[in-house]
Amino acid sequence: MAEVHSVRRARLRERCAAAGAAAALVTRPANVQYLTGCAPPGAALLVGPGPADTLVHLRPPPDGTAQPPDELRSIVLPSPDGDAAVAAADLARQQHADGLAVEEHHLTVTRHRALRSVAAGVHLTDLAGSVEQLRLVKDEHEIASLRIAAEISDQALGELLESILVGRTERHLALELERRLVDHGADGAAFPTCVGTGPHSGAARHIPTDRRVEEGDFLSVRLGASYRGYRCEVGRTFVIGSAPAAWQIELYDAVFAAQRAGREALAPGVACRDVDRATRDVLTAAGHTEGLAPWTGHGVGLEIDEDPQLSPAAMGKLDACVPVTVEPGVHLPGRGGVRIDDTLVVRPVADGGPELLTITTKELLAL
Amino acid sequence: MAEVHSVRRARLRERCAAAGAAAALVTRPANVQYLTGCAPPGAALLVGPGPADTLVHLRPPPDGTAQPPDELRSIVLPSPDGDAAVAAADLARQQHADGLAVEEHHLTVTRHRALRSVAAGVHLTDLAGSVEQLRLVKDEHEIASLRIAAEISDQALGELLESILVGRTERHLALELERRLVDHGADGAAFPTCVGTGPHSGAARHIPTDRRVEEGDFLSVRLGASYRGYRCEVGRTFVIGSAPAAWQIELYDAVFAAQRAGREALAPGVACRDVDRATRDVLTAAGHTEGLAPWTGHGVGLEIDEDPQLSPAAMGKLDACVPVTVEPGVHLPGRGGVRIDDTLVVRPVADGGPELLTITTKELLAL
Structure with missing residues (x-):
């Protein structure tokens, strides 16, 4: 080394x-x-x-x-x-x-x-x-560390999904996730874990509060492990209770489609702003023009927010072996929203296309 | 406000x-x-x-x-x-x-x-x-926030002492303490919680590891709550098991005496370096000249490490209503050591002298 x-x-x-x-x-x-x-x-x-x-x-x-x-x-x-x-x-x-x-x-x-x-x-x-x-371009040692960081993040998130959530506060859920990251071998959390329930769900920047999870809520979770200094992130949104409402299904489907479009746009040589556009266009086509974050992804590595930026004004193109997040979200003030966030490594089509590091399911789970 | x-x-x-x-x-x-x-x-x-x-x-x-x-x-x-x-x-x-x-x-x-x-x-x-x-000089609103931060820190530490410690790792104990801080109403930890066992105990800067608490260990803990942005710290050292060894009692007594001397030296108008000297002289008189940190205390407030510095080269004098830590420690390489750390507010003698915010006992507890 x-x-x-x-x-x-x-x-x-x-x-x-x-x-x-x-x-x-x-x-x-x-x-x-x-x-x-x-x-x-x-x-x-x-x-x-x-x-x-x-x-x-x-x-x-x-x-x-x-x-x-x-x-x-x-x-x-x-x-x-x-x-x-x-x-x-x-x-x-x-x-x-x-x-x-x-x-x-x-x-x-x-x-x-x-x-x-x-x-x-x-x-x-x-x-x-x-x-x-x-x-910017990571070697295979660095990507191996990111892969382990992603595995730890998926494990911590998976365990949370098996526990009782109703009645617990955002701050407690966030702390529990951070403890689980360390349990599974992380150096620590890659960034402050974000848990948003009900009207707080889907917000790009939310600080966990004492609000408790309630039936019918959207629950947004964003966390990541740091492993040997390398940081990744994974974000998911769930519904609490028996069945999601119609507006929740509709919103989830739009964000899911946007996130998939962004993931599929990742390839060496593609302009960063085009990846952002691929993601963003799906949301605007579904009528979501307000409450979008000014970026839809960014590089990760030794810092959680590195170049390249995936945003409308970003310059430059993607290279192979550049790890990025794809993380669109929509937040409806007063109602909440959906964010879906993965860490992937840009790879050429000949190598199978983008490598998904965070593999937690993106189905809309009712917990 | x-x-x-x-x-x-x-x-x-x-x-x-x-x-x-x-x-x-x-x-x-x-x-x-x-x-x-x-x-x-x-x-x-x-x-x-x-x-x-x-x-x-x-x-x-x-x-x-x-x-x-x-x-x-x-x-x-x-x-x-x-x-x-x-x-x-x-x-x-x-x-x-x-x-x-x-x-x-x-x-x-x-x-x-x-x-x-x-x-x-x-x-x-x-x-x-x-x-x-x-x-530098805090008003009573600020001191009230620090007082609550100290109370929360004491509570979290007190609960830890009632739990089983042998076999648990430094990292888990640190995470548990941080969770308890939030449980008791802290915004979060004022700084990364430090837990050192056995040979890691008493070190001024130690990052918690996977070492487990063992019988006969010294256990050093340093934590603090942030409350409304104001940060305090408390540090204690305990012995694990039935009875401390002779060298442990001797070392503890020296650090305890040094810390008391530092606390008693706090008064408006006293030079910062004289408080440091009062603390440090007790340690050097007991033969501890190696392994001393270059400071024995510092100001706290919106940041955990603010002016004034209590160190041999510090300039300036203390004022009333300045909160500082007094935190001498001795670390013997390979064996461990002792640190004792309080947050106090400088007050004139007429007002009863320094106000101790962190009131957890400083007896040498065998846990």
């Missing part, structure tokens, strides 16, 4: 060289993790100048968590109040780097000023989203 | 005026929350120019969560991909603010550049930690 990270750093080094920077300073935690396999809080990674890379951190990672790979020079700052990025910039200066590319989208103005001051004489440039770009 | 927030904004306006800035742009979430009572993700608060303040956000806060106060102008951006800070800076320009103080310790270089570009002609200055300074 250590080799994986050094290959990734070599690719970053090439990009920097092409842009005229002798070295790069990486501070965004998910980027540090991608390039080293570990992300101790506050760590900064200096890639170059030259062939040696250095991880500067405030204290060694706790035992039992991922450690920096052996080939990486590792420096622990004497004072935990120090700034690892400042120390790394100072190191770049001592090593006579003439240019240093830094993550201006992550560094605050105050920290950037401190870097400039310690690395006087080193020309600071913007690394921008170079590491995020490298992270 | 709305009045509380407008008084806070008036104080900030005075500070800005004194520094020559006609308006302030607040983006750090805890600062926005302090000044408005709500903190929708991505929101930005424009204080001034003139008497009117504006909260710009990406979408309205979900129903059931805190809403912006009525007297505050509230603007929802048309696109959720927008940057509320950029929109607020543009508003400052339209209102002919000649100077705008921004939070350079929170804004990234990239966002700051976007602000500069949209607010061309407006002189941008650094608001620095002005709002954090205002947040």
